[in-house]
Amino acid sequence: MELLLPFVLLIFASFFQGSFGLGMKYMSPLSWEAWWLVHVTIAMILFPLLWAIIVVPNLFEIILSSPIESIKMAMLYGFLWGIGGIMFGVSVPYIGLSLTMGIVMGLAGSVGSLIPFFQGSNSTNDPIFSYVLVGLLISLIGVAFTAKAGIDRDKLQNSTESKNKSNITKGILIAVVCGVLSALLNVGFSNAAPIAKTAENFGVITRNSSLVAWVVVLWGAYLMNALYCVYLLFKNNTWRSFGAVNSFKAYRWSVIAGLCWFAALGVYGQGAALLGDIGPIIGWPILLGLSLIISNYWAYRAGEWKNAKKPFNLLLVGLVVLIFSSIVLGFGSTV
Numbered sequence: 001m002e003l004l005l006p007f008v009l010l011i012f013a014s015f016f017q018g019s020f021g022l023g024m025k026y027m028s029p030l031s032w033e034a035w036w037l038v039h040v041t042i043a044m045i046l047f048p049l050l051w052a053i054i055v056v057p058n059l060f061e062i063i064l065s066s067p068i069e070s071i072k073m074a075m076l077y078g079f080l081w082g083i084g085g086i087m088f089g090v091s092v093p094y095i096g097l098s099l100t101m102g103i104v105m106g107l108a109g110s111v112g113s114l115i116p117f118f119q120g121s122n123s124t125n126d127p128i129f130s131y132v133l134v135g136l137l138i139s140l141i142g143v144a145f146t147a148k149a150g151i152d153r154d155k156l157q158n159s160t161e162s163k164n165k166s167n168i169t170k171g172i173l174i175a176v177v178c179g180v181l182s183a184l185l186n187v188g189f190s191n192a193a194p195i196a197k198t199a200e201n202f203g204v205i206t207r208n209s210s211l212v213a214w215v216v217v218l219w220g221a222y223l224m225n226a227l228y229c230v231y232l233l234f235k236n237n238t239w240r241s242f243g244a245v246n247s248f249k250a251y252r253w254s255v256i257a258g259l260c261w262f263a264a265l266g267v268y269g270q271g272a273a274l275l276g277d278i279g280p281i282i283g284w285p286i287l288l289g290l291s292l293i294i295s296n297y298w299a300y301r302a303g304e305w306k307n308a309k310k311p312f313n314l315l316l317v318g319l320v321v322l323i324f325s326s327i328v329l330g331f332g333s334t335v
Contacts, residue, residue, distance in 0.1 A: 006279070009271030010286050017264035017287060018294025023257025030250045031241040033232035036225070038251065042258030044222035051266060052211040055204075062199045062212055070194040074213065075220030077188025082224025084108075084181025087174050094171025102147020103172065105292050107179025108186075109143070109285040110136045115183065116190035117281045128278060135329035139285050142325055145318025146292060152311035153304075188217040189269065190280040196273065210269030214262075264291070282329040289322040 027035040052059050063071070091100045117132060192213035199209035233239050244250075268287050272279030296315060299305065305312045 006271040006274040006283070007286075009267050009274070010283055011290065013264045013266075013268035013271060014287055014290030015264075015294055016260045016267065017291035019298065020257045020260035020264065021295060022298055023253035023260075026250055026253040028250060029241070029244040029247050030254070031233075031236065031238035033229045033236065034238060034241040035250060035254050037229040037233070038254040039258045039261075040222055040225040040229070042255050043261040044218040044225070047259055047262045048211070048215050048218055048266070051262075052215050055208040056199060056212055058202060059212060059215065062202050062204070063195065063216060065202075066195040066198040066216075070192060071216055074188045074192035074195065074216045075223075077184045077191060078217040078220030078222075079224045080181055080220075081185040081188065082221045082228075084178045084184065085221075085225065086228055087178035087181065091171050091174040091178055094167050095175065100171070100175050100178075101292070101295075102143050102150060103175040104179040104182055105288050106140050106143035106147075107176065108182035109139055109288040110183075111180055112183030112186035112284045112288075113281050115187045119190070128282070131328060131331060132281060135282070135325050136285055138321060138325035138328060139289050142289065142318045142321030143292065145321060146296065146315055147318075149311045149315035149318060152314065153308040156308050156311065185217070185221070185265075186280055186284040188220070189213055189272075192217055206273050207270040210273040211266060214265055214269055218262075218265075286326045286329055289326055293319045293322060 023039070030038075049059075056062065088100065088104060091104075113132065113136060117129075189210075195216055196209040196213045199212040200206060204212070241247075264287070268283060272283040275283060296319065300312075305315070
C-alpha cells in the first residue's frame with residue numbers, strides 16, 4: 001500500500017493537469033489578460049495558501065524558519081517557469097497547439113526530471129539511473145508520436161492553410177526554450193526540499209510538507225504571471241473587461257481551471273513526497289505523460305479528432321508508449 005499510494009496520487013494529479021485547460025475555451029467576453037490574472041491568482045496564491053494553512057496551521061512560521069537560500073532559489077525557478085508559460089502562448093500561433101504541446105511536454109518532462117537527478121551526489125551510480133534514462137527516452141518517443149498525430153490532424157483539418165517556413169522555425173525555437181523553462185517548476189519544487197524538511201521538523205507529515213514548498217515556489221511564478229497580465233491590461237487598455245456583461249461563465253471557468261491546476265501540483269507533490277528523494281525525478285515525467293493522455297481524451301470528446309482516423313490511430317500508439325514509459329519509471333522506484 002505504501003508503494004501504491006504515491007502512484008494513485010500521481011494518476012489523480014494527471015487527471016487534474018490534463019483537465020485544467022478545458023477552462024480556456026471559455027474566456028470570452030473577458031480579455032485573455034483579465035481571465036488569466038483571475039486564473040493565476042486562484043491557482044498560485046489563494047488555493048495553495050488555503051490548502052496549506054488548513055493542513056499546516058503554522059505555515060508562515062515554518063517558511064520564516066526555512067533556509068533563506070532555499071526560499072530564494074525556489075522563487076527564482078518559479079519566476080523563470082512563468083516566463084516559459086508566457087512563451088507557450090507565443091509559440092502556438094506559429095506552429096499550432098499540437099506541435100507546441102509535443103515539444104514542451106517532451107522537454108519539460110525530461111529536463112525537469114534530469115536536472116534534480118543530476119543535482120544529487122553520485123547520481124550516475126544510483127541503481128535507478130538506467131530506469132530513469134530508459135523511461136525518459138520512451139516518454140520522448142511517446143510524445144513524438146502524439147505530436148506527429150497532432151500535426152497530421154491539423155494538416156487534414158486546415159489543408160488550405162500554409163505557413164511561412166521562417167515562422168515555423170521561429171515557433172519551434174520558442175517552443176524549445178519554453179519546454180526548458182517549463183521544466184523549472186519541478187526543479188524549483190525539488191530545490192525547495194529543505195523547506196519541506198523544515199516543515200517535517202515542525203511535525204508536519206511528509207505528504208503535507210510538500211504544500212509548504214509549493215507555496216514558496218508559486219510566489220515566484222505568480223509574480224511573473226501577474227506582472228505580464230498587468231502590463232497587457234495597461235498596454236491593451238482592457239481593464240474594463242473585468243466588468244464585461246455576461247462574464248459570469250468566464251469567471252466560473254477561470255476559477256475552476258485555477259482549482260484544477262493547483263490540485264494537480266498539490267496532489268503530485270504529495271505523491272512525490274511519499275516516494276522520497278526520487279519523487280521529483282520519476283513522478284514529474286509520469287505526471288506530464290499521463291496528463292497528455294487525459295488532455296487528448298478531452299480533445300477527442302470535443303470532436304477535435306473528427307475525420308482524422310489515421311492521425312487518431314497514431315495518437316493511440318503514442319499514448320500506449322507513454323503509459324509504458326510510466327510503468328518503466330514506476331519500476332525504478334522499487335530498485
